[in-house]
Amino acid sequence: MRLRTTLADEEPQSTRSRCGAPPDGSGGPCGAAGGHAASGRFVWPPRPFVQVPDEPPDEPPAPGGPDVPRRTAGPPPARITLHEAEAAWLGVTARSWEASRRELGWLPDAPGTYCPRCGSPAGPFEADAAGCSTCRPKRLAWERCVRLGAYEGILRDAILSGKYTGWRRMCQDLGADLGRAVAAELGLASIQPDAVAICPVPTSRRRRLARGLDHTAILAREVARVTGARVAPALRRRHRPPQQGLSPEARRANVRGAFVPRLGACSQCCGRVVVLVDDVRTTGATLSAAGRALREGVRKAGDREQAVWAAVLAVATRR
DSSP states (O other): OOOOOOHHHHSOGGGOOTTSOOTTOSOOSSSTTTOHHHHOOOOSSOOOOOOOOOOOOOOOOOTTOTTSOOOOSSOOOOOOOHHHHHHHHTOOOSOOHHHHHHHHTOOOOOGGGBOTTTOOBOOTTSEETTEETTTTTSOOSOSEEEEEEESOHHHHHHHHHHHHSOOHHHHHHHHHHHHHHHHHHHHHTTOOGGGEEEEEOOOOHHHHHHHSSOHHHHHHHHHHHHHTOEEOOOEEEOOOOOOTTOOHHHHHHHHTTOEEEOHHHHGGGTTSEEEEEEEEESSSHHHHHHHHHHHHHHHHTTOSOOOEEEEEEEEOSOO
16 A cells, blocks of 8 residues: 655655755745745744734823933832831831821811810800800910810820820820911911910929830920920929819819929919910819919019910810
């Protein structure tokens, strides 16, 4: 039986190359001109199939000239914020006051939303320079009150963090915000910074040692820095039990005689508007005791008339 052969088998060996292409290199199954895809013949060894991409269409040059790089499609490059880096590398467990207020859109209370005399919340036309219905019948130890907000939400959390965890930066940021509020009120009253003294409501020595800082002193320094006024630590405080959980009457009795004027610093307050700085006003017992002691010290220093303001971070609505 005669076997049928292909053209390649009938072709003399001398006229075929290893891959079936003619020796003259004019093409063939493996040649660049013909290629095995075009001839349909079996080729050994096989060549890798390389797909040549189509040429992109001509695009107009980028604005600004050919040297300006063209923006390519795709996701933007990843960016790591400072907070993410701190959390990943330093183990940050709490956010700063600036980051918290920016994230939640928190703003300090406008002057018309609270009583300018006692700092209590007040609606439109419910308070004026003489006070509100709550404080008009009362004799207060200060003439004007400036506050940031109500003692609730992120403001309450920030105050507690700075006061009880020794977070100095938190106290500094809160004090700077309070300083801006005080500076705005001083400007409206046409009071120059050199006519102002900032006096912190002091913390007892025992509590300073226990907490690791004097938070009201930090607040007062920041208020003085922002307003351009001077700090006058005109009071010292005797240690007493904490005010938390006490009734209004018990609060007044607890701070009676707790503040003692420092005559040397009180002399710096003569002829100036003194701004008492504290963190929270609840019933006003602590501020009242501090204001009375301050006025007594200034009188002993030789000034009979003394203007006193109160500046607090927050006013408690529940007492």
